[in-house]
Amino acid sequence: MKTLEKLFAEKLLKIKAIKLQPANPFTWASGWKSPFYCDNRKTLSYPSLRNFVKIEIARVILERFGQVDAIAGVATGAIPQGALVADLLNLPFVYVRSTPKEHGLENLIEGELRPGMRVVVIEDLVSTGGSSLKAVEAIRRDGCDVIGMVAAFTYGFAVADKAFKEAKVPLVTLTNYESVLEVSLKTGYIQESDVEILDEWRKSPADWDAK
Numbered sequence: 001m002k003t004l005e006k007l008f009a010e011k012l013l014k015i016k017a018i019k020l021q022p023a024n025p026f027t028w029a030s031g032w033k034s035p036f037y038c039d040n041r042k043t044l045s046y047p048s049l050r051n052f053v054k055i056e057i058a059r060v061i062l063e064r065f066g067q068v069d070a071i072a073g074v075a076t077g078a079i080p081q082g083a084l085v086a087d088l089l090n091l092p093f094v095y096v097r098s099t100p101k102e103h104g105l106e107n108l109i110e111g112e113l114r115p116g117m118r119v120v121v122i123e124d125l126v127s128t129g130g131s132s133l134k135a136v137e138a139i140r141r142d143g144c145d146v147i148g149m150v151a152a153f154t155y156g157f158a159v160a161d162k163a164f165k166e167a168k169v170p171l172v173t174l175t176n177y178e179s180v181l182e183v184s185l186k187t188g189y190i191q192e193s194d195v196e197i198l199d200e201w202r203k204s205p206a207d208w209d210a211k
């Protein structure tokens, strides 16, 4: 039987959510340059895939986190998926902006949390983990207990693993870079020559730039 990681990797490849562009690198939220990009947002445009992601995230939450009082989505990527999951589980939903809104109520967290709530954070993708853990800090500042995070995809970088460990946030993901790479190669989505470039990038992702 296929693992969830491989199955979801296949689905991401099928909708071309994975992009490889070594000659024209992507700039990430962290400022890092990368030949690789995963656009999870595209899953929202495919109802059966959107449903798959929703059900799998909800299943992880039920299996791993016991009592949960609220779901939080990290803006903007995880707002829609987080709201779908919260709806399925019939739980309150909030989302956390990257910076406070500059007008109106100037909120960082939109929606309502009450101190003591046990919150699971939903993220679409983890690279350095910076965006995700900033959201965790904001929720903790509101007096809530962040009991874990579920993300659709992680690169599995050491810097992120360390940051999640230090922040004491258990992270569960539906798939990851290794699985996507393996399935990409097996299905001919990428070639061996691409893997050489990607391996070079993975050695030092914070400093990599197209040669």
Ligand SMILES: O=P(O)(O)OC[C@H]1O[C@H](OP(=O)(O)OP(=O)(O)O)[C@H](O)[C@@H]1O
Pocket: 028, 029, 030, 074, 075, 076, 077, 078, 123, 124, 125, 126, 127, 128, 129, 130, 131, 132
């Ligand atoms: O782990 P990190 O290094 O913080 O990077 C991952 C973050 O980057 C992306 O968000 P982005 O800010 O690009 O935009 P979006 O969510 O608004 O699409 C993604 O959705 C994560 O939140």
Ligand SMILES: O=C(O)c1cc(=O)[nH]c(=O)[nH]1
Pocket: 027, 028, 029, 030, 036, 037, 038, 039, 040, 125, 127, 128
């Ligand atoms: O780090 C990021 O900004 C990032 C990487 C990636 O592959 N996909 C994405 O949406 N954001």
